[in-house]
Amino acid sequence: MTFVQFKEVVKKYDTKISVNHLNLDIAQGEIFGLLGPNGAGKSTTIHLLSGLLPMDAGEVLLDGYSVAKRPLETKSRIGLVPQELAIYELLSARENVTFFAKLYGLRGNLLKERVEEALEFTGLRDFAKDRPAKFSGGMKRRLNIACAIVHRPKLIIMDEPTVGIDPQSRNHILESVRKLNEMGSTVIYTSHYMEEVEAISTRIGIMDKGRLVAQGTKEELNIQVGLEERLMLETNRLTDEAAAEIRSHPRVTSFQRREDAQLELVLQESQAYLQDILFILTKHELKLQKLTRVEPDLESLFLALTGRTLRDKA
């Protein structure tokens, strides 16, 4: 069931188009990863969904409600984890979460229960009385999340939630995202770190220059773009005749010879035809020393789609 729908959404800043005729459907219960370089329009897209920015054209629907026309209904369903640390340094962790919970309308015992739940979930219960000034970067990010999930929103939007933190905290946050999803929330996760998006997303959307250039599961995206698995072969030595024979195999679509005895191939239906390659090596009395399969990553996918890397600016 479609939970979030963008229909021909346009957002401009002066003459620059930040979101350019975006059409996107996100199903309930998904973790949708929105990938793209800096300036691609990811943050603008989620700000439009959160009702923080007015759109210049199009419509955004959340759970059937129009974001523009029914902002209170849509905002009550959203928990936003902004890219900046949106926490009060002068309030303790518990005071921060409690304040935002009250703004979401929680009261009495339910308020206390949900605050403790949010602190427990983000591993901050033991630090509830401390102020963020004493926290590490990772702990501050977790508090940022706690403030967004205290009211158990149906949709959690996380805008680059792991920027500038250590790997341990990053893993904790990614694990938290999975748990939130298992508990029933739909998650939209934006990042320019492809490893994170690959690790947790059920579906991925790739944005570039305000446009959604591709969307789907990782496998679907690979097929869309025509990217295939590469094989890296290392032998004891490689003769020209052996290399020529491998190159001429009908299922080899890409061939690159590296150094003396290394080959990089793209072999269609590799599971079926790998044995042909190995037979060629044996025929020329060559020993296979190492075989590595390299799946296409999002970086190469993005490069194939846009001609640029994820780390380039839009």
Next chain:
Amino acid sequence: MRIALEVAWNEAVRLCRIRTVILMLLGLPLLLIFLLGNALQSDLEPVRLSVSVGDWGALGEAAERYLASPAAAGYVDAQNRGSEAEVREDVRSGAADFGFALTETGVRYFPGSFTERNMIAESVLNRFTADANVRLSSADLAPGLSGEAVEQSLFAVYAKERVQIGTLLSRDSVGFDNFSAVQYYSVAYLVMFLLYSGMSAALSLAEEREKGTLLRLYSIPVSLNVLLLGKLMGSALFACLQAIVIVGFTRGVYGVDWGGSYGAIVLVCALVSAAAIGFAIVVCSFVRNRRAIESIFSLVIVAMTFLSGGMIADIGSGLRDIGKFTINHWANEALRRLMAGGTLGEGWLEALILVAITATILAAAAFRFRKAVALT
């Protein structure tokens, strides 16, 4: 409304946890009032007066009586000497601030080193010599006139003068209460620091925008107006605390008499705070940078305080006239009227102008509101 109160409370709590805010907005005004109030106090130490009246009979006795009278004793501390030479020596050696001698040729003054004390002594003594001239003239012109008749006539003249002074400065009141320097500056700095509470509001908004909490607040299903109302109420709450501390502390510790009309004082303070918060919104609509906000507020508030006589009481009539365009001037006047035992009704013009200035600023704030609270 509940949400607005939650936001207001959150705002006030955060402000109270910033040490520099507590020092600047609560501690500093009390310190300034104390320092300026005592440094510029109008109560003067009596001038040490060395006096020689010799054997001048009735005139000498009159001089001694006069110097011992309440009119003079508050300003001079007279010490009798046997001769003019001793008086001169007292002044030269610094044992006395001023010397006075009745001689064959008339009255002689011996000024000391301090101009201020010389002026006081001369003022006091000139009154005696003027009196003496009147008596001597009446003795020459009307030798039959008794000394008692002369005294009564002089008293009538002095009494009339006192009534005239009272009427000029306080409309219907018979007497006039002079303000001490501490009272004067208590009013000036109460108003000044209430205006600074507006700066706190502006800085808070800028900080929320910078830190990202404003973005989170906007993503919550609460009306923007309610959120902002709450923030401004928080600053107003802090301004209330400020006013209570300043009025309470100066009354309890410095002995400042605020007049007793605390309801009216609250009203004046509320108008000043409202104007300050309105100004904060206007500034925030043009300026996003915290340093720029601080600079603008400091410049405007210090200038207004100076022009309203809040730093130097007598700044000249030209600057005073310019000062009438400041909210400080009208708030100061209203509060001093209340301090003197008057009512806002008596000073309706001051109150009206104060309301008009506040209303104008708030109207400008309403016009610029959306720009002030925009996310970017």
